[in-house]
Amino acid sequence: MTSLILSRLVSSFIALLGAALVAFVALRLAPGDAARLTLGAFATDEAVAALRSEMGLDQSILTQFYVYIRDFFTGDWGRSYALGEPVRSLLGQRFPATLELGLYAFCMAFVSALVLALWGAHRKGPISDGVPKALGVLALGVPQFWFGLVLLIVGFEMTGLFPGPAGRLPATVTPPAGPTGMYTVDALLHGDLKTFATALHHLFLPALALGLLPFGFLYRLLRANLEDVSGAPFALVARAHGQSRLRVMVATLLPNAIIPMLTASGLIFGQLLAGSVLVERVYNWPGAGMLVTQGVLQQDYAVVQVFILLSAVIYIVTNLIVDIVAASIDPRLAKGGA
Amino acid sequence: MSGLLDIKNLEVGFGAVTAIKGISLSLYRGTRMGIVGESGSGKSTLGLATLGLLPDFARCSGEVLFDGTALHWDNDMAMAGVRGSRIGFVHQDPMGAFSPVHTIGTHLTRAYLSAHPGASKADATKAAVDRLDEVEITDAKSRLRHYPHEYSGGMRQRVMIAAALIGNPELLIADEPTTALDVTTQAAVLRVMNDVIEARGMGLILITHDLGVVAEICSEVAVMYHGELIQHVPVDQIHEKAHPYTEALLKARPRPGMRGERLPTIAELLPEGWSDV
Structure with missing residues (x-):
């Protein structure tokens, strides 16, 4: 090692x-x-x-x-x-915003892909397996900015459940001063639960919009690998040892199936950071994406x-x-x- | 009197194929039965059907009683209580039967803990070491930390026997346990299996296509052909009252003194029209 x-x-x-x-x-x-x-x-x-x-x-x-x-x-x-400003201070403000958004998007994608793939492989019903599979295909085909707009229309305009495209925090809330620049982390470090909740509330829709594509990719990868290893002799033998179907799925099959998903995760996470500019634009997210696009131009x-x-x-x-x-x-x- | 295992009119189909066509068979406590037949005769399916481990698309009908109680194959939790702790299973492929990312110790302790829910990790490790000793794996304690790819094929097959024994079952179903091994290793693995079964007075179902192995280890032999049970006799009577197919199987074995001759095939040995069954 x-x-x-x-x-x-x-x-x-x-x-x-x-x-x-x-x-x-x-x-x-x-x-x-x-x-x-x-x-x-x-x-x-x-x-x-x-x-x-x-x-x-x-x-x-x-x-x-x-x-x-x-x-x-x-x-x-x-x-x-x-812009006439030191790059360090420019990126110091912008990069944590992109990083935070990317982290949340990635975690949501990873966890939901994991849970749904396990559930579908365990119970191959039309709802437990069919619906996530269809969702996985859809996720790969939907443009991020379009999905971001749909989420805004549904989550903000129609239902008012989530804040509009107003950045990371409402103007009335002072951002937590903190070491990381990621508002949810800094708020927690200062024990400020109210700001944490507000920041999370603002993060949800953009993270969902950004996380859809990686979700589809990771879900399909893990689901296919679980299917592969479930036909392996060791799956049969583990059950012959008296382990239940579910236990074999989680304890034996998952560790054998998850490695390609981990490898892909590394690549996807990097891509999320560099490729979030469209979602940042839709949600007025003050991240590095916009700054860098301008910089290139x-x-x-x-x-x-x-x-x-x-x-x-x-x-x-x-x-x-x-x-x-x-x-x-x-x-x-x-x-x-x- | 009912046996340890009573198979009653078992029928198994996969799609359009009927793999087992209504087999009834009883195995008494302590009996060692060899099930022989060609590839595709349904002998492995019989073993897996008993354990309820056939793929979901298999159609099963009929009944299997273990120790007088019917097995409910579609109840996974109930079957999990039977598998491992009452009926042990040895798979034919020592390479594929171990998860490559788990240590041998993990395989053994998981098998132990499934059969003894609530037992401590230390108990499980101790049992694992004891079973490895029993199947003559030297230096068992440190070998628990090794991964399957660090074991040879013969050792893995012995570990598989150890894992099948760790739940203390009354019956062992061994599905071609030595097919994937070379001849010398085969002999060693069979001897170990024979010893542990004799020492424990367990029942055995040995699925094989090697009649020599059956003659050495088993007390009874059941012959399967195309999903049907053709003959079921004590092993010493197989020559006396052999069914034409069994006779053909016996004649198809290579013998010393046959050097240079072609082995007879089943088709030319069987009586006219027999294989149309």
Whole structure:
């Protein structure tokens, strides 16, 4: 197990460097001059040249890459030239909002996929198995922003059960000051249950909208794998030992079927963070998605680069955790090493 | 007098196929019965039907009484109380019969705890070690922590016997327990199985297509053909009153001195028109 973790750490570091390189090169290759875009078409050539040298764009590409990597790890993330603010404070506010939304969406998707797949595999009725299966197919085909709008119309406009697209908290509530920037977590840390409940209330619809697709994917994956392993001889033998159908399903079949779902979870979680921009737009969620989309359009290097690296770090860490969990479930994975 | 196991007019169908066509059979306490037949004769289905472990789409009719009480196959909880603790089962595939992500110890203790609800984990571990000793797995205590892929095929099959015994059943159904093993390992596994059954005075249903194994271990033999029970006799009488099909089966066995000759096949040995049954 230790050798697995070590080899994974090394490959994670290499993957991170790779991600940094790709982010760096892709942005440099994009047409247009960042300094010119920042200052506008009427700026004098001298002003543009001055900004280019201030941004470091006049240095060699290698030096730029070195500075970029060094600054990322030392926490100097530069300044957004479009917004005139340090990237650190920009992302410091926005990224936790995206992370929190992604976490809730993912947890809802994972737990409901797990429960429904187990239930359907255990009781193969038209309701217990048929309805979730249809839902799983639907989830893969429904566009997120459309589903987000439908949820808003039903949950807010028609029934008034949930708040409208008003961001993370109503304007009247002061956001909890806290270490993580995720309001539900910070509110709990301060013991402020009322703010926690309000934040959760605001999170529910966007998380549902964002979580539908991963739910469909994870559900179908686990359900199919459960079906596969339920035909294995060990399922029969476990029952011959006197274990009930349900117990065999949960204690024997699930650990054998869940590993592909865990692996997929790692990938999906990363995707949720990077791909939540449409849902953020629908719900006026002040997350990183909008900020970064703007950044790309305006060639705001600093913001985009840091976001890509930050996503890569989270992606890699998540997958590292997934690998370790999977290896602790299946001993053959721990042995296999790389 | 009723037996330990009474199968009454059991019929099993899968879709359009009738796998077992109305079999009645009794097994008395302590009896060791070999069930022989070709592949597809319904012998494995008979074993699984008794335990209520056939797939959901199987149609079963008839009755199986265990120790005088009818088994209710569709009541999973009631059957869970019979499986393992009254009737043990040994599967034919030692590779696939263990969950690859659970240790051997987990398999054994789970089997023990299902048969002894409310027993402590320590009791279960102790029982697991004792049963592994019984089937001659050395260093049982530390081997509990190992995974199935760290065991050889023969060892796994012995562990499967240990797991079937851990609930202290009165009857063991062994479905081709040695088919997947090489000949030397087969002999060792059979000897271990024979020893533990003799020591406990258990009943045995040994499903096999190896008549030699039946002659060595069993006291009775039942011959199945196309889902029907053709003959059921004490094992020493199988030659005397052999049914034509049984005789054909016996003749189809390889014998020393037959080197270079072709083995006779069932079709050419059977009397004219016999296989149209």
